[in-house]
Amino acid sequence: MSEPSTIETISGAEMDKRFDPQSYEQKWQRRWAEMDVFRVEVPSDKPPFCIMIPPPNVTGKLHVGHALQSAIQDLLTRWRRMQGYNALWLPGTDHAGIATQLMVERHLATEGVRRQDLGREKFLERMWQWKAQYHGNIRRQLDLLGASCDWSRERFTLDEGLSRAVREAFVRLYREGLITRGEYMVNWSPALGTAVSDLEVESRQVQGKLYHVAYPVEGSDERIVVATTRPETMLGDTAVALHPDDERYRHLQGRAAILPIVGRRLPFVADPMVDIEFGSGLVKITPFHDPNDFEVGRRHDLPGIRVIGRDGRMTGEAGPGFAGLDRFEARARMVELLRDQGYLVKIEDHVHNVGHSQRSGEPIEPLVSTQWFCDVSGMARQALEVVQDGRMKLLPESWNKTWEHWLTNIKPWCISRQLWWGHQIPAWYDEQGRAFVAHSFEEAAVQAGTDRLIQDPDVLDTWFSSALWPFSTLGWPDDTPDLRTFYPTSVLVTAYDILFFWVARMVMSGLHFTGDVPFHTVHLTGLVRDAEGVKMSKTKGNVLDPEDLIADYGADALRFTLASLDSPGRDIPLNRDQIAGYRAFGNKIWNATRFVLSRVGDARVQPSIDPAGLAAPERWILSRLSRVAGEIDPRLEELRFDEACNRLYHFFWGDFCDWYIELTKPALSGEAPRPRVGEVLLTVLDRSLRLLHPMMPFLTEELWQRLPGHEAIHPETICLAPYPKGEPAWESDEVETGMDALIQVVTRVRALRAEMGLPPKAKLDLHLAAQDERVGRLLAEQEPLVRFLTRVESIAMGPAPEGARRDLVAGVEVAAVVGQQEMGEEERRRLLKELEKLETEIARSEERLSNEQFLSKAPAQVVETGRARLAEMKERRESLRSSVGQT
RNA sequence: AGGCCCGUAGCUCAGCUGGUUAGAGCGCUACGUUGACAUCGUAGAGGUCAGCGGUUCGAGUCCGCUCGGGCCUACCA
Numbered sequence: 001m002s003e004p005s006t007i008e009t010i011s012g013a014e015m016d017k018r019f020d021p022q023s024y025e026q027k028w029q030r031r032w033a034e035m036d037v038f039r040v041e042v043p044s045d046k047p048p049f050c051i052m053i054p055p056p057n058v059t060g061k062l063h064v065g066h067a068l069q070s071a072i073q074d075l076l077t078r079w080r081r082m083q084g085y086n087a088l089w090l091p092g093t094d095h096a097g098i099a100t101q102l103m104v105e106r107h108l109a110t111e112g113v114r115r116q117d118l119g120r121e122k123f124l125e126r127m128w129q130w131k132a133q134y135h136g137n138i139r140r141q142l143d144l145l146g147a148s149c150d151w152s153r154e155r156f157t158l159d160e161g162l163s164r165a166v167r168e169a170f171v172r173l174y175r176e177g178l179i180t181r182g183e184y185m186v187n188w189s190p191a192l193g194t195a196v197s198d199l200e201v202e203s204r205q206v207q208g209k210l211y212h213v214a215y216p217v218e219g220s221d222e223r224i225v226v227a228t229t230r231p232e233t234m235l236g237d238t239a240v241a242l243h244p245d246d247e248r249y250r251h252l253q254g255r256a257a258i259l260p261i262v263g264r265r266l267p268f269v270a271d272p273m274v275d276i277e278f279g280s281g282l283v284k285i286t287p288f289h290d291p292n293d294f295e296v297g298r299r300h301d302l303p304g305i306r307v308i309g310r311d312g313r314m315t316g317e318a319g320p321g322f323a324g325l326d327r328f329e330a331r332a333r334m335v336e337l338l339r340d341q342g343y344l345v346k347i348e349d350h351v352h353n354v355g356h357s358q359r360s361g362e363p364i365e366p367l368v369s370t371q372w373f374c375d376v377s378g379m380a381r382q383a384l385e386v387v388q389d390g391r392m393k394l395l396p397e398s399w400n401k402t403w404e405h406w407l408t409n410i411k412p413w414c415i416s417r418q419l420w421w422g423h424q425i426p427a428w429y430d431e432q433g434r435a436f437v438a439h440s441f442e443e444a445a446v447q448a449g450t451d452r453l454i455q456d457p458d459v460l461d462t463w464f465s466s467a468l469w470p471f472s473t474l475g476w477p478d479d480t481p482d483l484r485t486f487y488p489t490s491v492l493v494t495a496y497d498i499l500f501f502w503v504a505r506m507v508m509s510g511l512h513f514t515g516d517v518p519f520h521t522v523h524l525t526g527l528v529r530d531a532e533g534v535k536m537s538k539t540k541g542n543v544l545d546p547e548d549l550i551a552d553y554g555a556d557a558l559r560f561t562l563a564s565l566d567s568p569g570r571d572i573p574l575n576r577d578q579i580a581g582y583r584a585f586g587n588k589i590w591n592a593t594r595f596v597l598s599r600v601g602d603a604r605v606q607p608s609i610d611p612a613g614l615a616a617p618e619r620w621i622l623s624r625l626s627r628v629a630g631e632i633d634p635r636l637e638e639l640r641f642d643e644a645c646n647r648l649y650h651f652f653w654g655d656f657c658d659w660y661i662e663l664t665k666p667a668l669s670g671e672a673p674r675p676r677v678g679e680v681l682l683t684v685l686d687r688s689l690r691l692l693h694p695m696m697p698f699l700t701e702e703l704w705q706r707l708p709g710h711e712a713i714h715p716e717t718i719c720l721a722p723y724p725k726g727e728p729a730w731e732s733d734e735v736e737t738g739m740d741a742l743i744q745v746v747t748r749v750r751a752l753r754a755e756m757g758l759p760p761k762a763k764l765d766l767h768l769a770a771q772d773e774r775v776g777r778l779l780a781e782q783e784p785l786v787r788f789l790t791r792v793e794s795i796a797m798g799p800a801p802e803g804a805r806r807d808l809v810a811g812v813e814v815a816a817v818v819g820q821q822e823m824g825e826e827e828r829r830r831l832l833k834e835l836e837k838l839e840t841e842i843a844r845s846e847e848r849l850s851n852e853q854f855l856s857k858a859p860a861q862v863v864e865t866g867r868a869r870l871a872e873m874k875e876r877r878e879s880l881r882s883s884v885g886q887t
Numbered sequence: 888a889g890g891c892c893c894g895u896a897g898c899u900c901a902g903c904u905g906g907u908u909a910g911a912g913c914g915c916u917a918c919g920u921u922g923a924c925a926u927c928g929u930a931g932a933g934g935u936c937a938g939c940g941g942u943u944c945g946a947g948u949c950c951g952c953u954c955g956g957g958c959c960u961a962c963c964a
Contacts, residue, residue, distance in 0.1 A: 017923085018926070019924095203960090203961080210964085227964060228964060229964070273962085273963095274963095275964080279964070282964095283963095284964075291962060293962095295962090353962095398891065402890070402959070405889085405890065409960085409961090497959095499959095531898090533957090564912090565900085569891095569893085570892085570893080570900080571892095571957090571958090573899060575898095575913090577898095577914085578899080578912070578913070580913090581912060581926090582912095583926065584926040586926085587924065587927090588924065590926095591924035591926095591927090594924080595923030597923095599923085640903090642900095646911075646912095649911090650911085657923085661923075747929090750929060750930065754918075754929075754930045755931095759918090845907085848945080851944060852944085854944040856944080857943090858906070858944060858945075861906085862906050862907080862945090865906085866906090869907050869908080873908090
């Protein structure tokens with residue numbers, strides 16, 4: 001796809017009028033790769049900065065959420081790199097156990113093949129082929145975005161290195177007694193044929209039925225009533241529970257009920273789990289098919305009966321009429337039988353929550369099963385602490401409570417999965433079924449004293465390996481230079497929807513295995529939604545594909561859009577209009593550069609500029625640039641990408657293009673020459689491009705390479721040029737105040753023209769009178785500029801003549817003389833309306849300024865500005881009155 | 888049931904520790920095209936900051952309640 005790229009000289013101002021991102025974006029991505037600019041060296045004198053990519057599914061496709069996260073990660077990495085950090089963005093992918101295996105199984109199904117037909121080995125071969133086929137997609141897409149990853153350090157969770165880390169972690173936890181194997185109630189997904197963790201179960205509200213069933217009491221004519229949403233589980237009942245304090249059922253204690261249909265004896269047990277208020281206050285207990293009942297069963301030593309199997313069908317133990325039936329068919333059958341035999345008391349509609357398998361969508365079947373569990377309670381406490389004591393920051397902080405709540409209510413993590421794609425559990429069984437957990441078969445064989453061992457067929461939850469990602473990718477468990485240099489990493493950027501799946505587990509395992517947090521800061525982004533704020537989904541057809549967006553608008557526009565929409569604590573509505581808006585910004589930057597290059601003659605970019613000897617417009621833009629540059633680092637340090645983007649956008653478009661470039665025109669044309677305008681233009685452009693580079697890497701590189709003299713900043717690439725900072729020597733309040741007045745005067749005159757309904761070319765004479773002497777001087781010096789920008793005939797410095805239309809802005813009285821022009825009715829009405837507003841404003845201001853409380857309690861500064869404001873409003877009122885009064 | 892977030896211009900959103908006249912983008916209106924850019928320029932219209940109460944000299948901002956919307960956690964059979 002790529003013709004060999006040549007390093008031709010890119011200069012000259014023969015630029016197209018419209019910019020075309022396609023023409024240069026991938027060229028630069030290739031060239032950066034050839035120059036190897038993103039590879040980090042270790043050890044290094046530079047301070048380390050490191051971000052681990054949240055590894056996407058190795059065979060997946062990046063969605064806009066990935067694009068958002070990647071844009072931010074790349075922004076941070078490029079910014080730190082330019083600041084002189086040894087900045088590593090480590091890329092990689094996840095094997096994504098269930099998701100990927102499902103994909104391949106579905107693919108096989110089209111050939112009429114099941115994985116069981118192939119057998120484990122052959123099936124895994126297919127999996128690896130699949131991985132090989134799609135693996136390149138992720139890199140290709142990240143390249144499209146302009147990601148500055150160090151691909152020499154790319155990792156995959158099933159790589160040998162990471163697999164070793166997984167085995168090491170497993171063995172350690174096992175030896176510490178934190179990983180155990182046991183028979184417990186788990187969330188079983190019949191369609192997937194595996195257990196899943198609590199997090200992989202999503203509860204959905206379901207319109208169901210509540211069946212009230214009569215159970216005879218043994219040795220009497222009494223019948224008690226129990227309620228259930230799942231009558232089919234009755235077949236596995238082994239008790240009926242009541243609350244120990246429930247007076248109504250005191251007489252039942254020590255006795256038993258008889259299970260209808262089956263006739264089994266069900267002892268009554270007293271357990272506080274029963275809610276006296278709900279239903280009859282009696283609960284049927286099915287220890288093997290309900291998580292609560294499982295606990296009750298344990299407490300009372302009740303037997304369990306497995307009536308539903310792993311395939312979701314009734315087992316032989318369910319009895320002849322049921323064995324082999326699907327669990328939902330069994331429900332219908334049971335209801336029918338109960339009704340026929342007079343046990344069914346009533347059926348009510350009942351809205352309740354039912355756990356569904358997140359991956360397959362079907363209802364979870366709670367089953368008792370032998371699985372591997374990880375006790376994370378101790379690690380959870382540590383993870384809680386590091387947020388509380390500030391060793392790790394969650395941003396936005398509003399997540400702290402959720403973090404706390406989840407970690408304090410955490411249960412053992414079921415880590416085994418009945419799948420083939422993943423890290424096979426490093427446990428081997430001898431012929432007696434004893435388990436030996438070890439790093440390898442050999443080690444297990446030594447422990448067991450035999451090599452007649454069979455490895456546990458199950459694999460680990462995908463998130464088990466992801467939990468080790470921040471350090472396994474750096475070489476852990478070995479003590480590597482990378483690990484020493486980059487761990488703990490700097491920032492984690494991810495969406496809040498995997499806070500528990502992934503972030504919490506990384507923190508827990510990081511603290512446990514390395515004794516340190518895996519990252520200092522977690523930046524939780526919102527979820528990207530469509531223009532209406534609706535979650536994107538394939539079925540709704542509202543999915544925006546980053547590749548399409550890049551093709552339509554360019555990667556830079558997409559990146560800038562995403563970064564500016566990343567406000568804390570909010571989901572992100574993305575629409576094409578916004579991206580088009582930032583593409584226009586790219587075009588603006590392109591054309592501003594085109595203008596500068598075509599007009600600056602021999603001038604060159606200056607590494608530094610001494611403002612002494614420069615005229616006010618030059619000193620103004622340098623001052624503005626310095627202030628904006630000084631605002632970017634703090635914003636990026638706080639991860640406020642939206643604010644950083646907005647400031648740069650407004651500086652470049654507003655200050656630089658709308659004003660400064662316009663201000664240079666009379667100077668460049670020779671109409672009103674000023675010193676070193678070209679140098680200033682180029683230097684401001686250079687720094688602006690550098691400031692924007694982390695957000696818009698391609699465009700800024702493409703343009704920066706064309707600036708004469710850019711080599712003095714960095715010989716090769718803007719990627720490695722220093723990130724600009726504020727230049728205190730450039731900043732001047734006086735110049736900014738004066739130029740601000742000039743800008744406001746110009747704006748006011750233009751508005752006057754429009755208000756008076758004057759054609760743009762109608763003659764106008766201007767009188768300007770500044771209250772501040774320095775402002776007056778600046779206006780006088782720049783008189784040709786003001787004339788150029790306002791297109792007035794003449795400007796006189798001094799008080800307004802009789803009959804002029806007067807106004808006051810920024811302490812400057814602006815008076816326009818318009819020949820015999822009469823004031824129109826419309827304009828007169830507008831002025832009167834404005835005067836009226838001004839009057840109420842003045843009244844309010846006077847009231848406050850005469851308030852003793854305000855004067856004594858408010859800070860002097862506030863009182864001061866209040867007074868100045870009042871004075872200005874009064875003057876403005878005078879001006880307006882005279883304008884209105886004279887008609 | 889508990890927790891969290893949100894309600895600011897027609898739309899999507901900023902507004903930091905309370906302090907002048909509440910901002911942006913898009914959209915809308917009028918005008919403008921002999922050269923940086925029509926992916927543009929100039930000027931403008933548009934908001935009782937969901938509601939009520941409180942704290943304060945001062946509240947979009949802090950506190951309480953109400954209404955409306957969203958999300959997350961939870962075993963009510």
